[in-house]
Amino acid sequence: MQRKHLLALIAILLIAVLALAACGGAPATEAPKATKAPAATKAPKATEAPKATEAPKPTKAPKEEAVKPADEIVIYNWSDYVAPEMYDKFKEETGIKVVEDNFSSNEDLLAKLQGGSTGYALIVPSDYTAYIMIDQGMLEELDHDNIPNLKNLDEQFTKMYYDPGNKYCVPYLWGTTGIGYNNQLLDTPPTSWEQIFKAQESDPWYGRMTLLDDVREVFSAALIYLGYDNNTKDEAQLEEAKQLIIGAKKGVSGFDSDTYEDLVGSGENILAHGWNGDFLQANDDYDGVIGYVMPKEGGTIWIDNICIPKGVSPEQKLAAEQYINFLLRPDVGAMLADYTYYASPNKAAIATMDSDYTDNPIIFPPAEVRAKLHLIKPLGEFESVYQRMWDEIKSAQ
Ligand code: SPD
Numbered sequence: 598m599q600r601k602h603l604l605a606l607i608a609i610l611l612i613a614v615l616a617l618a619a620c621g622g623a624p625a626t627e628a629p630k631a632t633k634a635p636a637a638t639k640a641p642k643a644t645e646a647p648k649a650t651e652a653p654k655p656t657k658a659p660k661e662e663a664v665k666p667a668d669e670i671v672i673y674n675w676s677d678y679v680a681p682e683m684y685d686k687f688k689e690e691t692g693i694k695v696v697e698d699n700f701s702s703n704e705d706l707l708a709k710l711q712g713g714s715t716g717y718a719l720i721v722p723s724d725y726t727a728y729i730m731i732d733q734g735m736l737e738e739l740d741h742d743n744i745p746n747l748k749n750l751d752e753q754f755t756k757m758y759y760d761p762g763n764k765y766c767v768p769y770l771w772g773t774t775g776i777g778y779n780n781q782l783l784d785t786p787p788t789s790w791e792q793i794f795k796a797q798e799s800d801p802w803y804g805r806m807t808l809l810d811d812v813r814e815v816f817s818a819a820l821i822y823l824g825y826d827n828n829t830k831d832e833a834q835l836e837e838a839k840q841l842i843i844g845a846k847k848g849v850s851g852f853d854s855d856t857y858e859d860l861v862g863s864g865e866n867i868l869a870h871g872w873n874g875d876f877l878q879a880n881d882d883y884d885g886v887i888g889y890v891m892p893k894e895g896g897t898i899w900i901d902n903i904c905i906p907k908g909v910s911p912e913q914k915l916a917a918e919q920y921i922n923f924l925l926r927p928d929v930g931a932m933l934a935d936y937t938y939y940a941s942p943n944k945a946a947i948a949t950m951d952s953d954y955t956d957n958p959i960i961f962p963p964a965e966v967r968a969k970l971h972l973i974k975p976l977g978e979f980e981s982v983y984q985r986m987w988d989e990i991k992s993a994q
Pocket residue numbers: 675676677678723814872875899901
């Protein structure tokens with residue numbers, strides 16, 4: 598090949614190599630793949646919330662502020678139904694002051710509560726009234742964790758028909774209703790309701806006796822005397838009892854549930870329809886001149902209960918439960934029973950008491966007397982018939 602042809606061939610080859618280099622193909626200059634998005638612009642998955650707005654993980658609920666007991670509560674109670682030092686003792690031990698207000702009958706208590714807010718943290722209804730209140734949703738449920746001394750109750754008081762299991766109430770004291778008399782002014786104790794309902798002007802007690810100011814108690818005495826059920830719904834029987842009571846009014850100085858025992862003790866009166874413990878208690882002031890009998894026809898037996906009305910604040914409820922627990926202590930239960938002379942449902946308290954109390958047949962009636970005692974029962978709508986007749990008795994001349 599001629600030298601000029603060789604040079605031309607080299608020149609062509611050189612141009613071809615340069616042209617190929619200009620069209621790419623070498624790895625060092627590889628362009629980024631078009632489908633590969635840069636990490637920085639990667640879109641978040643649709644279900645993945647951006648970190649900044651992510652909801653906080655649920656943490657433990659904040660601890661509930663512990664309820665502190667109220668520093669003062671008001672109890673609505675029967676009169677002379679507490680040992681006065683009990684309130685002082687409770688205040689010393691807990692700092693909680695108990696203030697007492699009084700009622701004279703279950704009907705007054707019920708009406709007051711039905712009338713609306715009262716400010717009471719504790720009330721003391723009898724069995725049949727506790728039943729009505731529970732039935733009408735008027736009571737708070739008790740927190741048994743705050744009342745460990747419930748274990749001191751005699752078992753029978755945990756099974757009462759009106760509140761099995763003590764869900765709402767705790768039995769406070771129990772007793773009977775009969776006749777008290779002044780043993781200095783009467784040679785022989787009364788034996789029958791007849792002496793009240795059929796008193797003659799010639800009887801020394803005529804005009805010197807009282808009947809309880811209590812519709813169901815007075816009707817019970819009259820119905821039992823007549824030989825009827827003291828919870829009768831028979832209007833003819835009730836009418837007969839009503840006439841009997843109206844007929845007795847002339848010989849009765851009044852209807853009284855608060856001072857009758859003092860009137861007998863002082864000698865102003867000779868007889869009174871009343872509650873066993875009230876007469877025994879008054880004897881401490883009147884040198885034992887008051888006797889008490891259960892008439893041969895029988896009488897009533899009742900259980901009073903301590904309960905918390907609906908609508909109290911959590912602080913008041915706790916203070917009230919602490920008071921109930923205090924009451925159920927053996928020493929405090931004994932103090933209550935010893936002062937009031939009523940029968941205690943607190944077995945642990947009774948175990949600490951002496952035989953003056955435990956063997957007293959007026960406080961704990963023997964079987965033959967128990968057999969003649971009747972509970973007052975709730976009567977539902979029919980209660981209004983008793984109330985109407987009671988109003989007629991009160992207004993009769
Ligand atoms: N002084 C206290 C009297 C308590 C009487 N409560 C009982 C009433 C039953 N009907």
